[in-house]
Amino acid sequence: MGNARDAVENAEPSDGEAIAERVLRAFRSRIGDDRFAVWFGDAVRLAVEAHGGSGPGPRVIVTVGSGFTYDWLCRTFSAEMAAAARDACGPSAEVGWEPAAADAVAVPPSPPAEPAAPPRRRPSVGRRGGRSAAATTPSGARGPQPLSRGLTVVAQQAKGIASPGRRPGLRLADFVVGPSNRMACGAVEMAVARPGEISPLVIHGPSGVGKTHLLEGACERAREVHPGVNAVCLSAEQFTTAFLHALHGGGGLPGFRRTCRTADLLVIDDLQFFVGKKATILELQHTLDFLQRQGRQVILGCDRELDALPDLGPDLLTRLRGGMTARILPPDFDVRRGIVAAVCAKRGLAAPDDVVQYVATHMTRHARELFGAVNRLEATSQMLGLPIAQDMAVEALSDLVRSSARSVRLADIERAVCKAFGIDSGSLQSARRARTTSHPRMLAMFLARKHTHAALVEIGSFFGRRSHSTVIAAQKAVGEWVAKRSQIVLADAAWDVEEAIRRVEDVLRAG
Numbered sequence: 001m002g003n004a005r006d007a008v009e010n011a012e013p014s015d016g017e018a019i020a021e022r023v024l025r026a027f028r029s030r031i032g033d034d035r036f037a038v039w040f041g042d043a044v045r046l047a048v049e050a051h052g053g054s055g056p057g058p059r060v061i062v063t064v065g066s067g068f069t070y071d072w073l074c075r076t077f078s079a080e081m082a083a084a085a086r087d088a089c090g091p092s093a094e095v096g097w098e099p100a101a102a103d104a105v106a107v108p109p110s111p112p113a114e115p116a117a118p119p120r121r122r123p124s125v126g127r128r129g130g131r132s133a134a135a136t137t138p139s140g141a142r143g144p145q146p147l148s149r150g151l152t153v154v155a156q157q158a159k160g161i162a163s164p165g166r167r168p169g170l171r172l173a174d175f176v177v178g179p180s181n182r183m184a185c186g187a188v189e190m191a192v193a194r195p196g197e198i199s200p201l202v203i204h205g206p207s208g209v210g211k212t213h214l215l216e217g218a219c220e221r222a223r224e225v226h227p228g229v230n231a232v233c234l235s236a237e238q239f240t241t242a243f244l245h246a247l248h249g250g251g252g253l254p255g256f257r258r259t260c261r262t263a264d265l266l267v268i269d270d271l272q273f274f275v276g277k278k279a280t281i282l283e284l285q286h287t288l289d290f291l292q293r294q295g296r297q298v299i300l301g302c303d304r305e306l307d308a309l310p311d312l313g314p315d316l317l318t319r320l321r322g323g324m325t326a327r328i329l330p331p332d333f334d335v336r337r338g339i340v341a342a343v344c345a346k347r348g349l350a351a352p353d354d355v356v357q358y359v360a361t362h363m364t365r366h367a368r369e370l371f372g373a374v375n376r377l378e379a380t381s382q383m384l385g386l387p388i389a390q391d392m393a394v395e396a397l398s399d400l401v402r403s404s405a406r407s408v409r410l411a412d413i414e415r416a417v418c419k420a421f422g423i424d425s426g427s428l429q430s431a432r433r434a435r436t437t438s439h440p441r442m443l444a445m446f447l448a449r450k451h452t453h454a455a456l457v458e459i460g461s462f463f464g465r466r467s468h469s470t471v472i473a474a475q476k477a478v479g480e481w482v483a484k485r486s487q488i489v490l491a492d493a494a495w496d497v498e499e500a501i502r503r504v505e506d507v508l509r510a511g
Contacts, residue, residue: 062096175217203326408451410462
């Protein structure tokens, strides 16, 4: 590679792209695929200059991030990038770093443990001369899209969601509405149309019911309805990671706060992730206060209701309850059928109505099952060269149907009741007769009769060696509570019985 500079000076743009890709592959090989995906993904751009300043070799310009994220990436990965450039272009190759657009701040996803950063020093960047060619990542995918004036979300690895550059945006117009989610969808549309009136808005429900779709759809709708709006969408893990890096990175905290507190719409998913993170909770609390005073809109997503998150602290919970909470239930049949039909139409799959009906009937736990079923049907159809039909669907989806219809055990019922209300494991099998124990036990027996095929004697024996008549009495009592919409005592708190049942069933569905 001794003539690397001459080769680059006479290179066509396509050659520059090839050189940049070579450097990127060498860099990725040095730091590992997982580390590269977490910190760079589609957000990095490389360009090759024919003249490397005063040196004899080519100059590779790395464009990534901005603000505190740019500083941290430079300090952490400068040595590896320089070595990769030398590997790909020869020992005289140089590397310069440049931030991305000044008005976009890249918030990194949750990192693996990183080595201690070297002394804070921003690598020098010379003037870009000669012929250059920007290179995309090896996959050729687009980079992350700026979220209006505010934030560029590099990735959402914690949720298993690809970066915005790898999938189309989720839109409210594509959200299938039904009885299970109508209130939540209406609340989001109201928050976008009249920002600040119901802030903060908390959308809660078990995994796989569409919370993330609603939250990201709110950002997309806000940009459509209010051109120029600054909509910032983050996971709680991203917020936490960015805050901690800013807090310990020396001078990055003002930039982080400017990013979040200048948002017209701030959306944060997975609120439950903040539990146990006192410093981050306090920062979120101050951010909410600031945005509230400015009349801005905040929307939060959570996998459980606020009463199940006491560790967020009374101050933050008080602020959250001062806005509005809306629940999303697991999709009912009409919603499931609508999701399957919409996914098939979007992919151009000719799925007959009886196949759509079959999938919606047998995939009942959450929306992700429905997507998985459609994926299976499409792959099977392509592999066998057959049209999608009822017989083929029954055979192709047989194992998924068995998994979705998995039997519920008595131990699952006990675990769900204890988890839903913070009850000590084993207390439902104790001999105690206090209401704080007897009501949860009666509720568990009622749900055991509803969700399992266990006999009365088996249920009674499991819950403390009680007789079958005790199980019958518990089932009758809970049925009367439901009819009268009574309240019951669970973990030293009074609960509406229907809400208590739904809460336990949410835990059962989540597995």
